[in-house]
Amino acid sequence: MENRFAQRLLDWHARHGRHDLPWQHPRDAYRVWVSEIMLQQTQVSTVIPYFNRFIARFPNLRALADAPLDDVLAHWAGLGYYARARNLHRCAQRLCEQNGDVDPVPFPRQLDALTALPGIGRSTAAAILAQAFGERHAILDGNVKRVLSRHIALEGPPSRADNERRLWLEAERRTPQTHLADYTQAIMDLGATLCLRRNPLCERCPVAQDCAARLQGRQHELPTPKPGRTLPQRQTHFLLLRSEHGILLEKRPPQGLWGGLWSLPEVSDAGHEALAQALSRHTLRLIGEPRAQPRLRHSFSHFHLDIHPLEIPVREDKSHAQGVMEARETLWYNGADPEMKARIGLAAPVERLLNRLMNTGEAE
Ligand code: SF4
Known part of the structure; x- marks a missing residue:
């Protein structure tokens, strides 16, 4: 089942996926990292011009670490969630300090080392390792949570602790042994382009045939929203x-x-x-x-x-x-x-x- 899921997704991605994103050419760890942080809470089309300007000004870890924070924030202005930019800057400085005069500064290749850095959670670390180094790690960002919650017709909000554990297991089961970079991009693309929050485009979805939400006609009501709360x-x-x-x-x-x-x-x-x-x-x-x-x-x-x-x-x-x-x-x-x-x-x-x-x- 999990291989069929991955295979269908890879076939779909080869034909319909996004292959021209600026962080895919070249797809090195620094560029993937910057793109993953920018993509948190923000859509691809918004991120692209920011990413291009950011990389032109800070082409590598050393350039980012050496830049004044003001300059980094100026290149982030408009993307929101500024803690992300401050964390990028702190990360770059920490990696440069740890590596002395080594040039280029190497990016960590272990999940634990990455998640120990400011602003890098488990899913972001996994996305970097899978896309930049082709290593087998499951990702579970917001888009993937939505896809999997629907595919297994998860009951209750995905953020509930037991549901979150289950989703990680489902994500790991579906992750293939090879083609990790493409698979990671494919499942993110599926969530961003077809399995949309509102009005998912199930008729074009490569995994529709065994999607439980679709089979039950519940794709519009899943994933279950968090209990509502009024913001102060x-x-x-x-x-x-x-x-x-x-x-x-x-x-x-x-x-x-x-x-x-x-x-x-x-x-x-x-x-x-x-x-x-x-x-x-x-x-x-x-x-x-x-x-x-x-x-x-x-x-x-x-x-x-x-x-x-x-x-x-x-x-x-x-x-x-x-x-x-x-x-x-x-x-x-x-x-x-x-x-x-x-x-x-x-x-x-x-x-x-x-x-x-x-x-x-x-x-x-
Ligand atoms: S069939 Fe529809 S609900 Fe199911 S994964 Fe595909 S797009 Fe999402």
Whole structure:
């Protein structure tokens, strides 16, 4: 049964699979690793341009390790889940430290060594080993979980511990002895292109003939969703401090929400005292009436953040140099400077707010 599953998938992949993805040419461990991390939570079509830009700037582990984190985050901006970029950078630095002057820096080839690195789980490690080195390891990412949950008509949510154990066993049983790179790509492609979350295209599926969900007519209701939960809402205020130089941005601390990215000064309430403190912290003076901007909602996996932007015309009390003021971790964002955006990683809602201002011609 498992060989038939793998064989059908391989035959289908040879005819219909994706063979022109940029990380397949060449398919080395560094490129597969970067692509696998980018593909977590993100679709292939979105990832491709990011991957190409990232690899052009950081072609190998050494180049990534030597780059400033700001530069890495700037190349990630827009992909979201920034911890992934910080982990890539930390991984590269750790591997370079461990290997001294060895050039090129070798990528680990053991599952345990890979999963010990930041941001690499069991499935990602397996995907790297299978695709880059042709080693036999089963993968179980979100797409594969959906395919297998349907193929065996799994009862209950795939994330339940007993179901997760069963899915790993099913994944291992189906993994063939040879053609590991193609099989791994094939099962990921099946989930991404045919066994879709909504409206799976079963009539074109190579494993439809023994898919239990399809035979039972339950492909639309499986996998069983997690019990619903209402996400909590949090409120915050972003200050758009606007001077003749642009909008003031601050660099976030390396850990936590949007760690290491550039963001707007944030206050928990927009009362007089909080604003006065924010202005004084940046040695700025109010020169007009603050103006509330429309609310912006940014949703994370575990809560909704309602952002209330407040635009405030200001002037510097002391002279500041325009551009990046590294020591103070602040800068004046000038939307008319095309290089500035490429140089800094912006938190996603900040980019939306700045674009909104740009469109009204006020961020310049
Ligand atoms: S037959 Fe349909 S539900 Fe079953 S694996 Fe194929 S696409 Fe998914």
